[in-house]
Amino acid sequence: MSNGCEVIYDILVKGKTRVLKKNSLNDVKQHIESEIKSIAIVPINLRQDRACTVAIGKKTAGSFTDKEIQLLELLSSRAAFALENAILFNRLEQSYLDTIESLVKAIEAKDKYTRGHSEQVATLAQEIALVMGLDKDRAERIYTAGLLHDVGKIGISSGVLCKPSTLSPEEYDEIKLHPIKGYEILRPIRSFNDLAEIVLQHHERFDGSGYPRGMHGHDIFFEARVLAVADAYQAMISSRPYRKGLPIEQAILEIRKGAGGQFDPEIAKIFIGMLKQEQKSSRSSKPKNIPSDSTVRS
Template structure:
């Protein structure tokens, strides 16, 4: 009952037991589930066939153990992600299933964020590769930008446009996708639009160009600029537009329409990052046409790049943009003429040297790969490299760009770490609880649960983070686990303890710490258990800590522990009552007990209507 992991017992098509943790995961009480609901009732409709199959496989004996993920539905309708681990057992001569269940929604959200970031980085890499080829036209780059923007947002329709540099106002469509048969489709023909008499671009499509601000709307007909659509135009159900801006110049835009689920801020952020490169592509083409491939002018263009751009020849850097230099902590002048391997991590140099050699020899070599690089101050960066062989001043060279993906690598490491930690917590917690429950006395069980209940309510009232609140609750559930080492005759003695017996009792925080210290909790549970009998003035035990030396979590549990102990029956005395407990903590406020913890505890009982569960 006290496990933080959901535990269930399924017989036939009904739960015959669920613990409070499983009920909380789905927003119910155990009484609302046991005998009334089955696992399919708590399962998202789209995943019921999967869950039903897993149940049948175990009941039939096809498999004994199974572990799988599915989407659950809470009582309030919220969809959550769950991980189930179950085994087939025999119960009163019939097949049944006993298992555990974890809410892994947080992990799934992290994975979704990681996959989204990977999708955006992949799109940026593809656009960058297209831009590296100097022969690529703005139309070719626009096609890649629009294609990836549509894929990332699920948009069936979209267009990319540029502002005609000769007029500074006419908008020319560069590429349209998913709009065959629409009046806006260019299908190989040129199509341009101008500002209205008021000097503004009309309609939804002109709003981002007029304001220079990206936007989206999932209710286009309610938008101030919506004027309907022309005959033959694709109906607009939702709309997103991002202007292509470089410096303070609006160069064009990318617009999308009719994503099935509507648009979000995340969609807008993704398209903005792609359109930044599209703006560079538009500007690059203008500069290229105006200055006839002038290297100096190309340098000006690339200084605004979001990626590091370089050219290496004869083993040395002969061109780098500012972004490349800043990424490594140098000024451009410090990089030029430097051996290209000096900025490569020692362990990756042989790999990079081989790739560059093969590329220059015209042999097959990867155009895109990851490597570690070194900054001026010795930091290691994870980077994605995209490079091609070119002719520079009449001789072979390597030109490429580089993107810092260190944050992405960190996310991957954190994700792997969190998955491992979840498994460690599950196994360690179950072992700790099993050990404690087997040996604890009858008074400790209810006492720990009630202390945890009060401490959690106090922590919430004090405004602590959700993580701290959860950690306090978990520590409260096991704060007296060290009493398993105290002889039962002492724990249950009806009279006052003598000095020796009390000294034995006082060892239980240290014993509890020894039991819990190796378990990989995400909170300092073992330290909280060790310190829950410390007092602000140093009169506590076992270490005699004072004030700030004691964890806040331990100070909160100390107050909850005293209140519950005085309010409850003990072998050596009857219950003293809540009023007497309140007098004790108020009398010791600031000397023995944390003042804020005392104040919120008194408030919970006097104003909040707090009551201990039976």
């Protein structure tokens, strides 16, 4: 009896289709459907030393005809072409994503006050999504959108982006272009179409007073509504050249005040609950009966 792995290796090396009886594949026959009598194994050679096989089972006792083998080999060659394209497409997408992430780092390198902002927003947004019951894949998508939400700021002048004082109306108008610029950066990737739309919408407001489209309520992507809360909160608690970051309690009050206006009220409520629970856990985990730093002497 033959070892299945050895047979497959021999087929790949010789590059020729073989038809085998199921019983001849001693070590793998238990994994093959019981009604299968014979198997045609077609080699597929890919570029860059990659190779695989396609195995087709036949329930009748007779072997495969020459015409059937020719058809299987034709289909396998088309499968090889599709696999090559898929591998190339995935590489291009990963390369483009790596480039975009580098752009995000370049943006944050311009201004020490916003360094790490995108990653913190992404983490908060993902946590909100998981608490609200979204599946892991969709929560991961929100995390990716969070990483990329400010990528459009690469197209905003440094003088405006890093200004240490309040922006003029004209400068604020320039800042408001960054969702559109981010959308234009992400849009060329077909599988990123939803990410591009989330980035475009993350400054829309629930009451319709946001930008760039003035979208309203549930017309705004759910992911963008989650990002809006996470982004606003992280910005509020972070210090900037022109102001100090808010205490968490005050930031919570601002989120509560913005519920139904700037923010989706349900998402705001859940997020506030998360923060309150986190504060409660933090307080309960502090050691008791230990003097404060002001009373400890070395």
